[in-house]
Amino acid sequence: MPNELPAIYPLGIVGSGQIARMLHSAAVQLGITPRLMAEDSGDSAALAAPGASFRHPDALSSFAEVCEVVTFEHERVDLGLVRYLEEAGAVIRPGSTTLRAAMDKTHQRRILLNRAFNVPPFAELRGPDDMLDFAEMFGWPMVIKSVRSGGQADRGSWVVDNERDALRVMAEQVGRDLMIEAFQPIVKELVVLVARRPGGNARCYPVAETVNADGACREIRIPAAIGSRIATEAMETARRIAGELDAVGVIAVEFFLTTDGLVVNEIAARPHNAGHHTIENAPTSQFENHVRAILDFPLGPTHALAKACVTVNVIGGIETVDPAVHLAEALAVEGAHIHLYGKRPRPGRKLGHVTALGDDMDQARELARRAEGALMNRRPA
Numbered sequence: 001m002p003n004e005l006p007a008i009y010p011l012g013i014v015g016s017g018q019i020a021r022m023l024h025s026a027a028v029q030l031g032i033t034p035r036l037m038a039e040d041s042g043d044s045a046a047l048a049a050p051g052a053s054f055r056h057p058d059a060l061s062s063f064a065e066v067c068e069v070v071t072f073e074h075e076r077v078d079l080g081l082v083r084y085l086e087e088a089g090a091v092i093r094p095g096s097t098t099l100r101a102a103m104d105k106t107h108q109r110r111i112l113l114n115r116a117f118n119v120p121p122f123a124e125l126r127g128p129d130d131m132l133d134f135a136e137m138f139g140w141p142m143v144i145k146s147v148r149s150g151g152q153a154d155r156g157s158w159v160v161d162n163e164r165d166a167l168r169v170m171a172e173q174v175g176r177d178l179m180i181e182a183f184q185p186i187v188k189e190l191v192v193l194v195a196r197r198p199g200g201n202a203r204c205y206p207v208a209e210t211v212n213a214d215g216a217c218r219e220i221r222i223p224a225a226i227g228s229r230i231a232t233e234a235m236e237t238a239r240r241i242a243g244e245l246d247a248v249g250v251i252a253v254e255f256f257l258t259t260d261g262l263v264v265n266e267i268a269a270r271p272h273n274a275g276h277h278t279i280e281n282a283p284t285s286q287f288e289n290h291v292r293a294i295l296d297f298p299l300g301p302t303h304a305l306a307k308a309c310v311t312v313n314v315i316g317g318i319e320t321v322d323p324a325v326h327l328a329e330a331l332a333v334e335g336a337h338i339h340l341y342g343k344r345p346r347p348g349r350k351l352g353h354v355t356a357l358g359d360d361m362d363q364a365r366e367l368a369r370r371a372e373g374a375l376m377n378r379r380p381a
């Protein structure tokens, strides 16, 4: 007799992208059959999840009815609906309080400031006067940001050097809620992931260093090249933030290490791009620990397995190269772990990532870059 699909699923995942796809596989590996709600049958996550349902977000109520626990891969949620479902008894993890903080950057900054965490000076940007007042206090450049976190969908921050540039961005982004922030003298960008169960039991992954160019994260290195005092401070801060937000699941805290010390940049209430290395570089991946945390199972260990680990993102270029076409060449790079997300190539789109472990950072980076170069059909330099 064929297996029947369950009437009630232990886990519902809402999302279409690679995070949902990798969460789905982590759950399947544990023998849990999750239900996915994506947007389209061709989505990255839907390709890996037979029997997905579609037309998010209208269908969330009926989806929540057939799932014991629901989780989101992104921050574009209808918070009113989530609250309504919670009140009706649905279990959504992380819940609306954490999701609100992750979605709304001014709200997030206010919470962190009230709890005495170090955040960049910021203000709401409702019109030119706010910008001029802020420039008088903090000078140029400044950073304009969309208040709503974009997840991976679109760009949400712009560094502006003067009044003219600021007015141009404001005109281009008219209709969007914006905020302004003082430009930070960034030495390094760091990310700490925390997995936290209901009730507060939590585990923290080692600090990752992200290397960004043109507004996109290109490379992630673990361990971050920072002293142990900064590493401990970052991990302790991330753990405290997870507690303050009563987060359940994996949350990611992005930091700037500035010339004046650690500053919290932003929080994502989900597994994060800077944590994909944990698939190979930790006893328990961030995806598995997210599943464990939201289902209130014991968390797995989170330490790094390799002395050095590099993840390189595979990002669509101006010339349309499909990395899937060059998979064979990339797989010939022994020791590199290739992950492709099944997405159609577009400039700037994250299509996959490659992770390499090693005894030193240069060796791991060389391996990961060689495989990424093969996927993008670039000749070695």
Ligand SMILES: Nc1ncnc2c1ncn2[C@@H]1O[C@H](COP(=O)(O)OP(=O)(O)OP(=O)(O)O)[C@@H](O)[C@H]1O
Pocket (backbone or CB within 6 Å): 120, 143, 145, 148, 149, 150, 151, 152, 153, 154, 155, 156, 157, 181, 182, 183, 184, 185, 186, 189, 212, 215, 254, 265, 266
């Ligand atoms: N205050 C700042 N000073 C200097 N650089 C900044 C500042 N804020 C952001 N940046 C730079 O811009 C990048 C993107 O900013 P941020 O992390 O706020 O947005 P995002 O990740 O694009 O947003 P989202 O996750 O909402 O899509 C940062 O990684 C950093 O390099």
Ligand SMILES: [Mg+2]
Pocket (backbone or CB within 6 Å): 254, 266
């Ligand atoms: Mg960010």
